[in-house]
Amino acid sequence: xxxxxxxxxxxxxxxxxxxTQVENNSPEGRAALIELFPHTGRxxxxxxxGAPGTGKSSLVNQxxxxxxxxQNKRVAIIAVDPSSPFTGGAVLGDRVRMRDLSGDxxxxxxxxxxxxxxxxxxxxxxxxxxxxxxxxxxxxxxETVGAGQSEVDIARLAHTTIVVEAPGLGDEIQAIKAGILExxxxxxxxxxxxxxxxxxxxxxxxxxxxxHPTKRVFRHHGQVMSIDAPEANxxxxxxxxxxxxxxxxxxIAELAESIAKHVAHIRHSGDxxxxxxxxxxxxxxxxxxxxxxxxxxxxxxxxxxxxxxxxVIQRSISPYEAVKILLNGNSK
Amino acid sequence: xxxxxIRVLVAKPGLDGHDRGAKVVARALRDAxxxxxxxxxxxxxxxxxxxxxxxxxxVVGLSILSGAHMALAPRILELLKSNGQAxxxxxxxxxxxxxxxxxxxxxxxxxxxxPGASTEDIVKDIREAxx
Numbered sequence: 001x002x003x004x005x006x007x008x009x010x011x012x013x014x015x016x017x018x019x020t021q022v023e024n025n026s027p028e029g030r031a032a033l034i035e036l037f038p039h040t041g042r043x044x045x046x047x048x049x050g051a052p053g054t055g056k057s058s059l060v061n062q063x064x065x066x067x068x069x070x071q072n073k074r075v076a077i078i079a080v081d082p083s084s085p086f087t088g089g090a091v092l093g094d095r096v097r098m099r100d101l102s103g104d105x106x107x108x109x110x111x112x113x114x115x116x117x118x119x120x121x122x123x124x125x126x127x128x129x130x131x132x133x134x135x136x137x138x139x140x141x142x143e144t145v146g147a148g149q150s151e152v153d154i155a156r157l158a159h160t161t162i163v164v165e166a167p168g169l170g171d172e173i174q175a176i177k178a179g180i181l182e183x184x185x186x187x188x189x190x191x192x193x194x195x196x197x198x199x200x201x202x203x204x205x206x207x208x209x210x211x212h213p214t215k216r217v218f219r220h221h222g223q224v225m226s227i228d229a230p231e232a233n234x235x236x237x238x239x240x241x242x243x244x245x246x247x248x249x250x251x252i253a254e255l256a257e258s259i260a261k262h263v264a265h266i267r268h269s270g271d272x273x274x275x276x277x278x279x280x281x282x283x284x285x286x287x288x289x290x291x292x293x294x295x296x297x298x299x300x301x302x303x304x305x306x307x308x309x310x311x312v313i314q315r316s317i318s319p320y321e322a323v324k325i326l327l328n329g330n331s332k
Numbered sequence: 333x334x335x336x337x338i339r340v341l342v343a344k345p346g347l348d349g350h351d352r353g354a355k356v357v358a359r360a361l362r363d364a365x366x367x368x369x370x371x372x373x374x375x376x377x378x379x380x381x382x383x384x385x386x387x388x389x390x391v392v393g394l395s396i397l398s399g400a401h402m403a404l405a406p407r408i409l410e411l412l413k414s415n416g417q418a419x420x421x422x423x424x425x426x427x428x429x430x431x432x433x434x435x436x437x438x439x440x441x442x443x444x445x446x447p448g449a450s451t452e453d454i455v456k457d458i459r460e461a462x463x
Contacts, residue, residue, distance in 0.1 A: 087364065088365045091362045092368065095369060099371075099372065099375075102383075
């Protein structure tokens, strides 16, 4: 029986081995992705991102427990941690916070090193979601590396992106910068039992109101004034703010509720299909880029490539000139 | 980025409560360019075998200081085997009396490291096992 057949039938060792092939971009891995693709498109992809130490892994642990116990959904977790830029090695420690999930055959946790990718995911994370999707997992949770401000690849991959904050990490100015908050479909203030939670909530709420105005009544120089919200539009989703304490499961049911509402919303508004389009489009582009690069490298004479690169390093030509020469095929 | 990385599960079975050594080893393996999955304290053999299965690791490194190695190590090997992962190499670090070593080697433990073992040796042995 082929590896893909066995994955489709639910064999966990085959699944695990296939993920390795995909991660290493082997010919077997690529062939399997082609065979599995018709079986994809069913799973709900949930991204979880946020700064290091906000409690992403603990939250994923609790959320998964909830989906298992309350809804009996099969859950796959892809946990991405950074690779060392110097040695290429990595310590992947997200499983430490997910021990409650062990012994449950309806849960599959796979750790991934980012392997030089900088957007918060690894290059093959999207392919991993396809493998899990075809293997029949209902929910796929993708936990990004501890992200700062611009690791926003997850928003292109997931149907629902959860941004996790914790009290005491930043002020309002952090909240109005572009980037990670803009991609949130659901906001979570984790560690909500800690002091400072009101400030964090206020800062987030202000930011959201700037982006999605609602009717507000306030006092200005002693006068009661109000600003009307723009006409309500069913197509606009305003990210809810959920408060959780992931270590003891507080607020998790409400979070799952927010996620369910978001899914219903994007299915209804057509956003689900739009996201699928965008994701598959950018995936095709990425594959094309890789393929063109390796095709080019196999066609260009090695000596010539080296010679031109050497000229760039000597600063006698610019990288742009170098590429022009390489693509035109005539070296001066 | 397509080169095959050695993936190692570093796990601490049993009830002893400190994982300094396991963390030092995890760090050393990372610095040697390996991908280390770290699972934390107080893992049961079942949890370790499950993690090894999910992560498709090449190596399992066990840190055992409690003296329970003669119970834990065979059980973990047995579970790996029944999951179809008999090819995974298992290394042990910790307090292992000399008289237990031959038996552990016999049941299939690839390497054993006591206090004072150098992390360089561990890295070298793991690389050697995958030549």
